[in-house]
Amino acid sequence: MEIGIIVYSQTGHTKAVAQKLQASLTDQGHHASIQSVELVNDKDPLTLKTLPDVTPYEVVVFASPVQAFSLAVPMKQYLSQIGQLNDKKVFCFITQQLKKAWMGGNHALRQMQAACKAKGGQVSWNGGVNWSSEKREEQINNIVESIGRMIS
Numbered sequence: 001m002e003i004g005i006i007v008y009s010q011t012g013h014t015k016a017v018a019q020k021l022q023a024s025l026t027d028q029g030h031h032a033s034i035q036s037v038e039l040v041n042d043k044d045p046l047t048l049k050t051l052p053d054v055t056p057y058e059v060v061v062f063a064s065p066v067q068a069f070s071l072a073v074p075m076k077q078y079l080s081q082i083g084q085l086n087d088k089k090v091f092c093f094i095t096q097q098l099k100k101a102w103m104g105g106n107h108a109l110r111q112m113q114a115a116c117k118a119k120g121g122q123v124s125w126n127g128g129v130n131w132s133s134e135k136r137e138e139q140i141n142n143i144v145e146s147i148g149r150m151i152s
């Protein structure tokens with residue numbers, strides 16, 4: 001299956017989780033590629049240098065950090081500009097520093113879900129990683145295994 005893992009990552013956490021997911025999906029026999037959402041200039045979160053195309057993929061995974069108790073602005077900006085998600089299987093995950101999902105993670109996932117819905121997409125599953133939590137590795141494995149299971 002053609003899978004696009006579309007990531008915004010400022011300091012590398014979200015990208016590291018995406019790479020684990022990519023490796024696992026590749027082991028399962030899928031063709032999974034990571035596409036990065038990048039900024040022209042770190043000081044301007046609204047102007048994107050790259051706008052990955054969702055068209056080639058049957059499955060799309062959107063991944064972003066939480067910033068200021070919300071979805072990071074570049075991912076929000078990106079999702080408002082993508083093409084239609086109808087007929088695609090969609091997954092989302094976030095990473096956040098703080099230990100509790102209510103400290104921005106839940107809100108960010110709701111924002112991703114609404115943005116996908118606005119493009120005709122239904123999010124099949126979403127998850128989060130609390131980077132400072134002792135459960136971090138467990139949470140990362142849960143994302144990798146849950147998405148892997150739901151695709152196969």
Ligand SMILES: Cc1cc2nc3c(=O)[nH]c(=O)nc-3n(C[C@H](O)[C@H](O)[C@H](O)COP(=O)(O)O)c2cc1C
Pocket residue numbers: 008009010011012013014015064065066067068069070095096097098099103104105131
């Ligand atoms: C500007 C900014 C705001 C942030 N706000 C939050 C927040 O509200 N809640 C939280 O849990 N973490 C917050 N963080 C931490 C990041 O969500 C966390 O470190 C994340 O894993 C970073 O992912 P990345 O390395 O892929 O950019 C913030 C980080 C930055 C840079």
